[in-house]
Amino acid sequence: MSASATAAPAPPKVLRVPEHTVEIVSDSGEGAQKCGQIFGAVSAKMGNGVWTVELIPAEIQPPPRVPEGASGNRIRLGEHTVTNWGDRTDLVVAFNEQVLLARHRVDALADNAVLLVEDCWARSEDTDIVAQWNAALKELSGKHYRIIPVAMEDECLTIVDNPKKGKNMYALGLLARIYGRDMELIKAQIAHAFRKKSEEVYKQNVALLELGFHWAEDNIDFRVEIPTHPAETPLVVMNGNEAIGMGAIASGMELCAMYPITPATSVSHYLSEVFEKFGGIVHQAEDEIAAAGVAIGASYSGKVAFTITSGPGLALKTEMLGLAVMTETPLVLVDVQRGGPSTGLPTKVEQSDLLAAIYGQTGDAPHIVMAPATIEECFHVMITARRLAETFRTLVMVLTDANLATGVSPYPKPTLDEQWQAAPLDLAPVRDGQKPYDWNTETGLSERIIPGRSGGMFTLTGLSHDDRSKVAYAADIHQHSSAMRSRKIAVLQSLLKPPTVYGDDKGDLLVVGWGSTKGAIEEAVDRARNEGFKVSALHLRFLSPLEPGLKPIFKKFKKVMTVEINYSDEIGDPYVTEENRRRGQLSILLRNATLVDVDCWGRVPGEPLRPMSILEAIRGRLPRGGAA
């Protein structure tokens, strides 16, 4: 460990690498996330592949200088497309040593990571703080980190009175110099970030940026160069929640009814700023149930509506979701999954709502469940969701997660198409004899009657009903109507394409995933294949119904294993047997659908899976050389 920066008269050493991972960590409220967001966005605009992950403490306002309060951003930069947050961080800017410890303790830092850390704490008048500083340095010395103390506070105090409000821009300046970022792009991004503030605020932030830049110029003896490849086609840079919001607009949705819940809320924050310009409104209801009710009501009346939530909200909406299914009212619900059960890990990623999403409603409530795998897919899935909800007159759930929701990545700017939007309502009189549930007995499909159509009046009810929507408790009617609602899901499955295998279509192990793990799984599979393992991957987007042809695909592999961010027992754990083993949620679905002995590997660390962890799981399932 070296302990000081050096004045650098010699030219700095240039480290030219295909990728590098950066973290900015601070106490909550010090702006590390804004620094990371700007750094990530500018890097993407310059032509680097980017994947960012927000590091968010579980508490809204944790106490300062505690490891649990670490807040910030991790940005993985690459020469080419980056699909996940990677394994470990190569360079960290930390505003205190305690948040740095937090990252060290979860093994987030590479052994030779460079740590730029605010050192004012070493000179504190509070002896406890000095003792904490010394203890932290001792703990960190167990690795081969290079620690570079930076007097951020002293530097910032030359420009601002409260350095807590300025360190983030100073840190951005450090990173801008080290990574050779375009300062004009950064300034433009700062102007955008502070567009609601005064010119004075902008100027002050730019001054801090330049201060950090020049300090790094004079004192940091290395530079990191990641080749950039500016995109030939326009890109957009956003997080998954913004992509969901934009996708909703592009799909012609007109109402977002919601109740605030982490990590879904920012969809509505984004939409609140822009939705009205496109004829939509955001309705913040009094609670989760009401939000679902408003969306159902709007959809019933002919508007295209959706609701957003996360785990606890999904639980509260249960009865309303059943109503949408029973009344065959189109509804799109976006569940931005977080750690559970109960309030669980509000700010952390998990994929534990899958079974709740599919089976969580009382009674038999067949509906569609889809999961985008990338931030780009978060945009496009909304167009499909709206179309399917209306075509099949049912509930469509879209499962994203905190990783997609807060992660930022560039993707090709979508070329909008008018046909993505719903066709104008047909308010013509209904046909003579047309019933509100004129089920095609083969498909279960029926034409939706919009209120206001002449001759189309009927009583909408969540009670069991016949095709005229008359309340009917007769056994044969309930059996028939249940079959009709269920049949639609089978019809959709018959229209789906079989999924595509990533890698060879036969081998020793097939890793199956869903949702945000796609990038990490495929990277792990690539590494495993380079090591000689005969392993491939399969990523599902439709979970209900499942995509067709899975069994024939599975049969070409000796083993099939799901990788999920939800809990599963491991064989070998105390008391755990093949019979009582609690398996990953997707593996339960797949075993049920295919009768194949699908294994599982799941972790719930409150962070995205690392390719390295998945690779280790693959190695654990297969002997070296690939012979299963």
Place this chain on the structure above:
Amino acid sequence: MPSDPRVAQALAALAQPIAEFRAAVQGALAQADAFLAAQTADAASQAVRAATELGVFGGAHVDAARFAAMFPAVAKADKTSLAALEKAAGILRRVAGQGDEMAVALVTDGVKLGATIDAALAGAGQAFGAIIITELVRGGRFKKAEHEKLLDPAEFRAWNNAERRFAPPLVVEVDGADLHAGALLDFADGREKIVLVVRGNAPPAALVRCITPGTFVLQTVDGTGLDRLAGYEGPAIAALLPEGAATFMHDPNAGKEPWQRLTVPFLPTGPFKAVGGFSAWQMEQDVTMLAELARTPFVVPSAPGGKGAPAIGAGEAVDRIASWLLDTSGLKA
């Protein structure tokens, strides 16, 4: 485009209702065109359509060809229906392709004001018929013998309530001598809005005859009040008149009583000279009528130290008078 700048002023004020009508026509045209295109679409093009509608995500995971076969864009229509729809689409295309001239009419020599408006609105009425035909064909309910006449021009008197609610506004250029207000009453229904741009000498208060409790009526010299007319959720008639005419606004939202609804910034005094077929006596009658409608029925004197009582309506007058008397006599508790 018309040379009288007041026409442009009126069109600008009516831009929103004009845009609403045009959007309805364009929406129906899009539906008609899509239906007609789908009738001749082969399986491949239907699959392309389905893939597009499903979006990039759906297109990657849903078999668009089978989806299109399962959910055809439209039902097959017979030749008679399709012929009617093509004719309807032509009408809609013509109306949608018109600029602001769609909303402007000119009263020419020998043609009466009412007939001019009737002729101008008949085109819009034909568009309404075309919209209905579009819905009928798309819904498989078109019957030639019963419905084909809907494609003929239709005068306002034949419009149904919904059509009158969605009526396009009209700006009419007319000589003052032809300002027969009575003709305008035929069109005071639904949300029809007519603005007359009056040229030359004109009867000073002709539109007073159009006042009914639910009709917004405006006489203006400089365009004041046109914005309120455009936003009124009911029938409205206005005239942009030369200097010297009475100016007034009858806004049904302003109160229950006629004098509450009526504001008269300027009321000319006679003697008046005959204009065209309007005699001086008729003009004086109009002005008198306007003055009487606007007259406050009773004004309560101010209570001592008070700020003056507001004008009141007849219904409240007794109570107000009693209150004032009690105040001034010191008997009020």
